[in-house]
Amino acid sequence: MAATEISVDHIARVEGHGDIRLVIEDGQVTTCEMAVVEPARLFESMVRGRSFEEVPYIASRVCGICSSSHVVTDLRAIEQVFGVEVTDRTEALRELLLYGSYLQNHGTHLFVFAAPDFLGHKSVFPLAEGNPELFERALGLKALGNELCTLVGGRSIHPITAVVGGFTHEISADEYLRLAEAMDATREFALASVDLFRDFDTVDVQTEGDLLAMVAPDAYPVCTSDTLRFVRAGYDFSAQDVEEEIEEYPVGHSAAFLARARRTGHPYMTAALARVNASWDALSKDARYAAAKAGLRPPEYNPFANNIAQAVELVDVLDRCAALCRRLAANEFEGGSEPVKFDVRAGRGVGFTEAPRGALFHILDIDEGGRVRRASIMTPTAQNIANLEADMRQLAEKMAAGGYDTDLITLEVEKLVRAYDPCLSCSVH
Amino acid sequence: MSENLSPTAERRAPRVVVIGLASCFGCQINITNIERHLMDVLGQIDLGYWQLTSSVPMPDEFDVAVIEGAVTTEEAAETVRRARERAGSVIAIGSCAVTGGIPGMASGDLAGHVEAVYGDAAPDACGDLLAPRPVSDVIDVDAEVRCCPIDPFEFVRVLDGVLYGSNRLPATSALCGECSRNEKGCFYKQGVMCLGLVTRAGCGAKCPALGRPCNGCAGLSPDSNVEAARYVVGKRGLEVARFNDALEMFNAVAINAAQGEE
Numbered sequence: 001m002a003a004t005e006i007s008v009d010h011i012a013r014v015e016g017h018g019d020i021r022l023v024i025e026d027g028q029v030t031t032c033e034m035a036v037v038e039p040a041r042l043f044e045s046m047v048r049g050r051s052f053e054e055v056p057y058i059a060s061r062v063c064g065i066c067s068s069s070h071v072v073t074d075l076r077a078i079e080q081v082f083g084v085e086v087t088d089r090t091e092a093l094r095e096l097l098l099y100g101s102y103l104q105n106h107g108t109h110l111f112v113f114a115a116p117d118f119l120g121h122k123s124v125f126p127l128a129e130g131n132p133e134l135f136e137r138a139l140g141l142k143a144l145g146n147e148l149c150t151l152v153g154g155r156s157i158h159p160i161t162a163v164v165g166g167f168t169h170e171i172s173a174d175e176y177l178r179l180a181e182a183m184d185a186t187r188e189f190a191l192a193s194v195d196l197f198r199d200f201d202t203v204d205v206q207t208e209g210d211l212l213a214m215v216a217p218d219a220y221p222v223c224t225s226d227t228l229r230f231v232r233a234g235y236d237f238s239a240q241d242v243e244e245e246i247e248e249y250p251v252g253h254s255a256a257f258l259a260r261a262r263r264t265g266h267p268y269m270t271a272a273l274a275r276v277n278a279s280w281d282a283l284s285k286d287a288r289y290a291a292a293k294a295g296l297r298p299p300e301y302n303p304f305a306n307n308i309a310q311a312v313e314l315v316d317v318l319d320r321c322a323a324l325c326r327r328l329a330a331n332e333f334e335g336g337s338e339p340v341k342f343d344v345r346a347g348r349g350v351g352f353t354e355a356p357r358g359a360l361f362h363i364l365d366i367d368e369g370g371r372v373r374r375a376s377i378m379t380p381t382a383q384n385i386a387n388l389e390a391d392m393r394q395l396a397e398k399m400a401a402g403g404y405d406t407d408l409i410t411l412e413v414e415k416l417v418r419a420y421d422p423c424l425s426c427s428v429h
Numbered sequence: 430m431s432e433n434l435s436p437t438a439e440r441r442a443p444r445v446v447v448i449g450l451a452s453c454f455g456c457q458i459n460i461t462n463i464e465r466h467l468m469d470v471l472g473q474i475d476l477g478y479w480q481l482t483s484s485v486p487m488p489d490e491f492d493v494a495v496i497e498g499a500v501t502t503e504e505a506a507e508t509v510r511r512a513r514e515r516a517g518s519v520i521a522i523g524s525c526a527v528t529g530g531i532p533g534m535a536s537g538d539l540a541g542h543v544e545a546v547y548g549d550a551a552p553d554a555c556g557d558l559l560a561p562r563p564v565s566d567v568i569d570v571d572a573e574v575r576c577c578p579i580d581p582f583e584f585v586r587v588l589d590g591v592l593y594g595s596n597r598l599p600a601t602s603a604l605c606g607e608c609s610r611n612e613k614g615c616f617y618k619q620g621v622m623c624l625g626l627v628t629r630a631g632c633g634a635k636c637p638a639l640g641r642p643c644n645g646c647a648g649l650s651p652d653s654n655v656e657a658a659r660y661v662v663g664k665r666g667l668e669v670a671r672f673n674d675a676l677e678m679f680n681a682v683a684i685n686a687a688q689g690e691e
Contacts, residue, residue, distance in 0.1 A: 012480050015454045039451045039501040040555045045545035046534045054678060057644055061531040064455020064578065108461065128468060146462050154639040156462050157455045157578050161639050168640030255554040425454055
């Protein structure tokens with residue numbers, strides 16, 4: 001039996017630059033590479049020697065889609081070093097800012113990047129002509145994410161207002177109430193999105209790696225916990241120990257470092273699917289019902305279900321944002337949001353948040369003058385690549401055994417890559 | 430263009446391609462962030478290639494190339510040279526493409542930065558690395574959309590000008606004049622450093638209006654006097670060294686070049 005080679009240069013509809021190399025010989029995958037071909041971006045080195053005030057500004061530029069996540073993660077690392085306690089109101093605003101990037105990210109990924117595959121299109125533009133109502137509402141959802149980020153962070157990406165200790169600007173109570181109403185008005189479409197992605201056919205792949213997500217008792221946390229769980233291996237650890245628990249390692253074909261759990265040696269996926277598996281019980285009632293109706297219940301190990309998990313999170317996020325906005329308008333959180341006073345001191349801090357695409361860590365070592373001595377960033381995509389390669393291998397072998405032709409295998413492999421919602425530019429930082 | 434002026438000639442929509450180099454992709458994302466207006470813009474052009482949104486490959490011929498990101502590899506330099514040969518007009522968008530931006534911070538000591546992240550050598554997948562530089566250091570650029578990130582409406586205005594002509598000139602003055610019209614006060618009066626003194630106007634001074642000093646993302650104003658600004662910083666009791674550090678964030682390539690000339 002001849003060897004089949006699959007080669008995709010520059011995978012479309014993902015953020016960043018990546019190539020796929022697959023060789024199947026006699027039904028066995030002999031080469032399986034997700035090559036991240038980004039130029040070196042050198043952020044971990046560029047922030048060395050910079051003042052803590054500049055660091056979130058610089059790190060934000062790792063990623064144009066989850067810039068809010070990079071900023072909040074950096075702020076948490078810096079505040080840990082300085083011993084800064086922020087107010088409940090500031091915490092609430094940071095959650096809102098992150099949720100804004102969830103709406104932007106999931107809206108863009110689901111409708112602009114992923115949906116065209118399932119509808120047989122090469123881009124989102126035929127959708128605009130063929131199903132203008134769906135297109136309009138999908139854009140509306142993304143626009144709501146932009147509006148939330150703009151009102152809380154000062155602009156749709158690379159937020160201006162979030163600084164160490166608090167926020168430099170806040171909107172009025174009326175604007176929070178208007179946002180809450182906009183969230184309520186969008187819920188129905190988010191629920192319809194769950195149904196839409198449920199109805200798309202996917203190949204049955206069961207990831208053999210683990211799932212990693214932030215956890216907290218009775219919560220679906222995104223930036224308020226320091227605890228992580230490996231869902232499959234069934235153990236928790238503190239983000240403070242992330243460098244001991246997770247090993248980053250280089251491979252020749254990728255400009256990004258790959259990752260695996262040190263205790264088990266297994267690769268893993270960190271994403272909406274991991275969060276839904278880890279904190280299913282704490283999803284909002286609407287979101288949990290929608291997930292159950294779509295057949296998404298833990299344990300769910302099919303990576304294609306990440307699309308449904310993101311749609312479920314849209315429902316959850318809209319519910320949470322509406323509640324947060326109403327509480328902010330009613331002044332229910334203790335304290336204001338103006339930056340609290342603090343003293344600069346030396347130390348090591350680990351910032352950890354759930355970015356839209358999964359667990360994000362910024363480890364900063366700061367000197368007594370407030371300058372960075374050492375920085376390490378671990379993005380969700382870099383952590384996911386090893387697991388994605390393992391899933392790609394499984395998918396290709398399964399389809400080769402089923403006698404599918406090369407074009408179909410290529411399409412399904414690309415769909416799998418997009419289901420992971422990779423940010424390849426982020427993964428090289 | 431002249432045949433297009435004839436009322437009887439059949440009009441062909443101008444073909445536009447969008448190329449992403451080393452960047453956060455944020456400026457491309459920001460173009461999609463003008464949701465309600467996006468289809469109006471797209472309706473007037475033939476979007477020949479946009480890898481972020483479509484798996485249709487890049488065509489051989491196009492009228493306008495929109496380039497995001499800094500040139501950080503030999504491969505990227507070749508890409509922009511090819512784009513220049515084929516395109517009637519080239520638009521650089523965002524700080525990375527216009528000033529070298531944040532990637533430009535590594536331009537002074539590329540080898541040192543690579544070693545700090547990767548050890549001996551960067552993986553092959555990184556390509557043939559060059560000291561990061563703006564697109565205009567490699568090819569002639571016809572129009573620019575400044576800032577990090579770009580204002581998508583500014584992008585539409587610039588694209589419109591390239592396609593149909595415009596008598597609007599880019600702002601050259603420093604930001605302070607534009608900022609003072611917002612009547613939010615001056616950071617220097619609070620003893621806080623701000624790069625508006627030397628940064629090109631045109632953004633509306635959004636950051637100072639929201640309580641955050643200017644970080645210089647629009648690039649140096651051609652009318653600015655950096656040496657005089659350093660004097661003002663020192664006079665206000667602030668550290669000139671900090672001012673120089675802050676300038677490196679978005680203007681390292683220009684500052685390094687100026688120092689090279691001295």
